[in-house]
Amino acid sequence: MSMEDYDYLFKIVLIGNAGVGKTCLVRRFTQGLFPPGQGATIGVDFMIKTVEIKGEKVKLQIWDTAGQERFRSITQSYYRSANALILTYDITCEDSFRCLPEWLREIEQYANNQVVTILVGNKIDLAEKREVLRQRAEDFAESQSMLYLETSAKESDNVEKLFLDLACELIREAKQNKLDNNDTAPMLGEGKTISYLTCCSIN
Numbered sequence: 001m002s003m004e005d006y007d008y009l010f011k012i013v014l015i016g017n018a019g020v021g022k023t024c025l026v027r028r029f030t031q032g033l034f035p036p037g038q039g040a041t042i043g044v045d046f047m048i049k050t051v052e053i054k055g056e057k058v059k060l061q062i063w064d065t066a067g068q069e070r071f072r073s074i075t076q077s078y079y080r081s082a083n084a085l086i087l088t089y090d091i092t093c094e095d096s097f098r099c100l101p102e103w104l105r106e107i108e109q110y111a112n113n114q115v116v117t118i119l120v121g122n123k124i125d126l127a128e129k130r131e132v133l134r135q136r137a138e139d140f141a142e143s144q145s146m147l148y149l150e151t152s153a154k155e156s157d158n159v160e161k162l163f164l165d166l167a168c169e170l171i172r173e174a175k176q177n178k179l180d181n182n183d184t185a186p187m188l189g190e191g192k193t194i195s196y197l198t199c200c201s202i203n
């Protein structure tokens with residue numbers, strides 16, 4: 001793989017119930033748009049955006065999965081190689097919050113154990129329709145060792161921050177893993193143990 005045009009490559013996968021705003025978050029970040037009449041995602045969609053963080057080029061491969069149950073077997077196959085998961089719910093929809101434990105079981109089952117997961121409460125522009133209190137979501141995220149952020153794809157609140165914070169966290173972990181791997185490599189008597197998270201930065 002050519003490393004000429006970026007320093008890091010990370011794969012980010014968005015998951016969560018249908019209609020919570022996954023596609024809108026991705027479009028807002030990659031294209032700066034809030035498209036009207038966004039149809040339900042069929043299977044999986046894919047977008048790329050390269051950002052610069054502290055002078056380093058970070059290429060983000062963003063996979064937007066369908067929330068509908070009938071696509072579950074397709075979307076599950078995208079978890080394994082994800083560096084980060086954005087688990088999204090809709091703050092105006094209690095049901096989308098109540099389904100989170102189910103999504104966490106999916107993550108447990110299909111994602112790799114180094115994956116960084118961030119919980120996102122979307123649609124904060126609809127404050128008057130809020131059904132899930134921020135504190136409750138924060139407590140839940142903390143209990144599951146997840147980061148937490150509230151966003152509005154519509155108003156562009158925290159969308160940039162969501163992806164950039166994730167990229168920073170992934171860089172931090174990649175650097176840490178690289179250090180760890182360098183430490184352990186001589187003891188193994190073979191080449192570096194390259195975890196998925198660091199592979200793109202070591203090559």
Ligand SMILES: Nc1nc2c(ncn2[C@@H]2O[C@H](COP(=O)(O)OP(=O)(O)OP(=O)(O)O)[C@@H](O)[C@H]2O)c(=O)[nH]1
Pocket residue numbers: 016017018019020021022023024025035036037038039040041042065066067068122123124125126151152153154155
């Ligand atoms: N008010 C408001 N509406 C939003 C926001 N984000 C998404 N929506 C609306 O919510 C609906 C669903 O958005 P999508 O982005 O298609 O949701 P999704 O999670 O990708 O849905 P699936 O593809 O079926 O999994 C659309 O009508 C959007 O216009 C937001 O931040 N604020």
